[in-house]
Amino acid sequence: QVQLVESGGGLVQAGGSLRLSCAASGRTFSKYGMAWFRQAPGKEREFVAGITWSGGSTYYADSVKGRFTISRDNAKNTLYLQMNSLKPEDTAVYYCGAPRDIYSGGSTSTRYEYWGQGTQVTVSS
Secondary structure (H helix, E strand, O other), rough: EEEEEEOEEEEEEEEOOOEEEEEEEEEOHHOOOOEEEEOOOOOEEEEEOOOOOOOEEEEEEOOOOOEEEEEEOOOEEEEEEEEEOOOOOHEEEEEEEEEEOOOOOOOHHEEEEEEEEEEEEEEEE
């Protein structure tokens, strides 16, 4: 069974940085694309960033482009999200998502089968 465990969230001032991690287990991590999503109170879960199985291709929501960087270490079965120049509107619970199969993925949350418990990111102004 696939398990995802996020870590690295916290409270940071606007303009600061955080690095999130997502440790994966339960299947061959390197075969699947992965993604980060976030959900603010009262809002729907939204796409943040995605990465292909090899890490050779990445894609981002417009709201984070140029500030966030998604990466992965397949040897460590770990997904990362480096967040720089954080803004108060980045405040949310951040989730990593894994698709059902190697053909799924992208920026739509319904294409992801497995989720971690989330890690809270709070950016103060």
